[in-house]
Amino acid sequence: MAEKGGTLSLTETVRERLNCAGCGIALQFDRPDAPGYVPEAARDREPVICQRCFRIKNYNDASSVAIDQDDFLRFLGGIAATSSLVVHIVDLFDFEGSVISGLQRFVGNNPVLLVVNKIDLLPRVTNLNRLRNWVQKQASANGLKVADVVLCSARRNTGFDRVVDRIAELRGDRDVYVVGATNVGKSTLINRLISDYSDLKREVTVSRYPGTTLDAIRIPLDDGKSIIDTPGIVYRSRLSELVPRETLPAVMPDKPLKPLTYQLNSRQTIFFGGLARFDFVEGERQSFTLYVSSALPVHRTKMEKADELYEVHRGDMLSPPSREQLDSLPAWTRHSLRIPKNASLDIFVSGLGWIQANGKSGAQVDIYAPKGVKVLLRDSML
Template sequence: MGGSPVRESALYCVGCGVPLQAADPKQPGYVPEKVLAEAEQDAVCQRCFRIRHYNEVAPVVQDPGYYEDLLQRIADTDSLVVQVVDLFDFDGSWIPDLPRWIGENPLLLIANKIDLFPRSVRHGRIREWVRRSAERLGANPVDIVLCSAAKGIYIREVMAAIERYRQGRDVYVVGVTNVGKSTLINRLLHDFGDGGQPITTSPYPGTTLDTIRIPLEDGRTLIDTPGIVRKDRLSEWVSPADLKVIVPKGTINPRVYQLNDRQTLFLGGLARVDFIKGPRQPFVLYVSNALYIHRTKYEKADEIQRAHLGELLTPPEDPSVLPPWRKQRFHIAGGGKQDLVIAGLGWIAVGKEAADIEVWVPEGIQVELRPSVI
């Protein structure tokens, strides 16, 4: 790697990439006028300063068209495209129509957060599952590398793959919000760079607001891009405090519930799973260890939801932040494991026996069946 993140002008925030300005404290890139006058290459905006030093988060709403314009520009370059995906939320962290956006550029897939999986799970199996899933989504990556940016696992393999496949070209790092993209780049800077000013990271989506360019040793550039927003994930809707509950901090401890039909599981106050019909069987939950799970009889579920949403059933602490709940129906054929995935929250391993299941989530949240990852 080369040096610290830079922009063509020094008057850009090295943490999130936006132009620095002293005119409007409510707009991205604000710094006091005195700070702006003395700003140097490694200056950060007030928002990034508060995130780094006080763990404050000020969400910024970006025009979705901005991300599309950025992706379209990548297709016109001769670059290596590195997509970072979240293994805990693979489908929800995939960029829709990615092959169309990147054109003829090669795609290197970095599957982050391998540390969340139990140690008994073979990494080779997960890597093959990622390849099949990418092909199902229409992509043909040149390679797949598993890693944990937070824990520093397989970071050397990530760096080696980037060098192998870029072949003297620029590198665009892309991903949806909250997949650990900037954390990964900071890890690469720390381990292989000069230890310069880090990119700002936080647990809240949308921390990087504009492209950040990092010089490479051969004169080329690694470009960190803003996280692309997908509103069909629960993680995009909740507050920073609630996000800390639903985003796993360490290895997932699967929770097994042996359910009879006409039983219900509440996943905090974010989702409800009704087992409508089928023989007694296990429902194995792969969600944050901190997320509260409540089991009850199906006949009592409506009453409990009305009385306890936002109290016993949290997060969210404020249910009004979510769209109205809508029901989705699934028939499980049985005879083979499948994952019932709730985007931005986790998944439930089912399929040992046939089952009719109804899943209630806020309207617009993606819920789907997929081949089992474990």
């Protein structure tokens, strides 16, 4: 490392350290509005973290940074050529929205451990054995072959001993790649793994905001192998990726879900703030149970009044988000779904939650959500 006047150059000190200790991005100090920027006052800190990670850690404020997904997919494709254990973390609240499509072809013959995070969000009466069977079935339906499924809550430390045990049993003397979509709790889980497997005295950056890990972080283990924390994949089919940052606390629950059951006649509508709309178009009177964040206001009305109500009250009574923020979101797309008789199904809206259809007589329903958001019918989770 070069010296100037007998002292180390701040510029060269940062360059030698190369990567942010929080998110893994390459450090730089010339462009404050670009990823990896380190202000002059922070260049002698140990460890060195970028300005964005500093703001996340100290102010819970993450700036939006665009990541080249093609580069990430090329990186992910390299896993097949390694001998590794792949730990795929998914968000139970947004299962179909957080499963990595086509993961199997990226990882080759390497075993996959499916870690299902955020089980603390489900009602406490949930049958975990039934839930595990449901996860295995859904994983298979998404083309994913898994060595095992572990249910956990990184936030509550529930089931985490089992995650650590299964990683130890399955990895042998191999590296461990941790993969997942943004905001599934991946970095929180990584920090727990560090405390069990490594004497590394640092933590990767953790935030409620998407896109926290900006580059692969290689975390050395005591046996000479590594945990490789990869950037989260951004899926624009998740409502949580589209809404303004201020709206995230309303759609992303941080407390156990409190099911809301509505007895509906046909031709009734439910609004989820100003973000989505559910129409019970046709069918006998029946109940529908909503599994959404308790911070998201829900409003019921008649279908014949729904259009006018939305036009007049979107952004105020029907909020979040604000009217101006709604105008920046993609226009709604209608999804018409037929629920067969005697079927036990959920109407799933990625990033928002799901509606459990409880009737036995069948129903015709419409879901309106921003264009591109994943909406589908699935077997009932609960």
